[in-house]
Amino acid sequence: MFDYTPSPQSLANRVILVTGAGAGIGRVAAQTFAAQGATVILLGRTLRKLETVYDEIEQAGHPQPAIYPMNLEGASPKDYEDMANTLEKEFGRLDGLLHNASLLGTLTPLEMYDIALWFQVMQVNLNAPFLLTKTCLPLLKASKDASVVFTSSSVGRKSRAYWGAYAVSKFGVEGLMQTLADELSNTTIRVNSINPGATRTLMRASAYPGEDPNTLPTPTDIMPLYLYLMSADSQGVNGQALNAQEPKN
Numbered sequence: 430m431f432d433y434t435p436s437p438q439s440l441a442n443r444v445i446l447v448t449g450a451g452a453g454i455g456r457v458a459a460q461t462f463a464a465q466g467a468t469v470i471l472l473g474r475t476l477r478k479l480e481t482v483y484d485e486i487e488q489a490g491h492p493q494p495a496i497y498p499m500n501l502e503g504a505s506p507k508d509y510e511d512m513a514n515t516l517e518k519e520f521g522r523l524d525g526l527l528h529n530a531s532l533l534g535t536l537t538p539l540e541m542y543d544i545a546l547w548f549q550v551m552q553v554n555l556n557a558p559f560l561l562t563k564t565c566l567p568l569l570k571a572s573k574d575a576s577v578v579f580t581s582s583s584v585g586r587k588s589r590a591y592w593g594a595y596a597v598s599k600f601g602v603e604g605l606m607q608t609l610a611d612e613l614s615n616t617t618i619r620v621n622s623i624n625p626g627a628t629r630t631l632m633r634a635s636a637y638p639g640e641d642p643n644t645l646p647t648p649t650d651i652m653p654l655y656l657y658l659m660s661a662d663s664q665g666v667n668g669q670a671l672n673a674q675e676p677k678n
């Protein structure tokens with residue numbers, strides 16, 4: 430695992446938006462950021478799941494979170510503008526933005542890839558992070574120290590057969606990260622990507638149905654890199670493609 434131990438309340442007074450916050454890595458990231466003192470904005474498509482995470486954070490006595498239900502597949506540019514306006518009114522700034530929501534699509538040869546599914550995966554995994562970042566930039570600029578984190582994958586750095594739209598979208602995410610990091614290199618906003626590595630979630634189970642999930646690290650195990658990138662300790666780290674775990678191949 431990435432080696433980092435945060436000081437207590439390392440994210441105090443920080444406002445952090447997490448996409449896909451209702452399940453898997455995003456859920457644990459939101460809870461972990463809140464436990465370190467952040468006010469988290471839980472964005473996702475299933476209200477019931479977001480409400481559960483909200484209740485867990487509140488019951489733990491962490492700063493009160495906020496819920497922003499949004500389906501990244503169907504959202505229009507106007508929906509993003511409305512969201513940014515709401516965040517501006519409620520918080521006035523964003524100190525962290527974790528692009529975590531993603532669709533796996535199917536593992537199949539490109540020749541057979543369903544075209545509608547290709548567009549869906551590209552919309553959620555690549556176009557949505559672009560739209561969300563673009564509309565949130567004024568809020569990120571209003572922070573003294575902002576961190577944008579994109580979520581990549583091993584197949585977003587070296588692709589493999591059958592990973593289709595998922596792999597291609599993650600290559601796009603790395604390109605988005607590098608372009609934005611270079612554009613913002615002389616600002617207070619840093620931009621990096623995380624490859625979580627194999628992690629015990631529903632997405633991993635649907636990609637590898639024969640695997641015993643108990644052999645995999647949990648989302649909690651991979652949080653050190655997420656905490657590092659969201660905290661002031663990573664100031665000056667920009668444009669880096671980082672691994673939450675030691676890559677296996």
Ligand SMILES: NC(=O)c1ccc[n+]([C@@H]2O[C@H](COP(=O)([O-])OP(=O)(O)OC[C@H]3O[C@@H](n4cnc5c(N)ncnc54)[C@H](OP(=O)(O)O)[C@@H]3O)[C@@H](O)[C@H]2O)c1
Nearest residue numbers: 449452453454474475501502530531580627628630632633
């Ligand atoms: N787990 C791994 O081994 C692994 C490895 C490499 C990279 N990653 C990456 O890590 C990130 C988190 O993955 P995970 O394993 O935690 O996946 P997951 O358990 O499938 O969770 C994905 C999250 O994204 C949300 N989401 C999907 N489509 C959405 C949409 N249209 N609008 C809004 N939210 C949407 C889901 O919401 P619902 O719960 O409502 O469906 C869910 O909260 C992803 O970017 C993934 O590509 C994971």
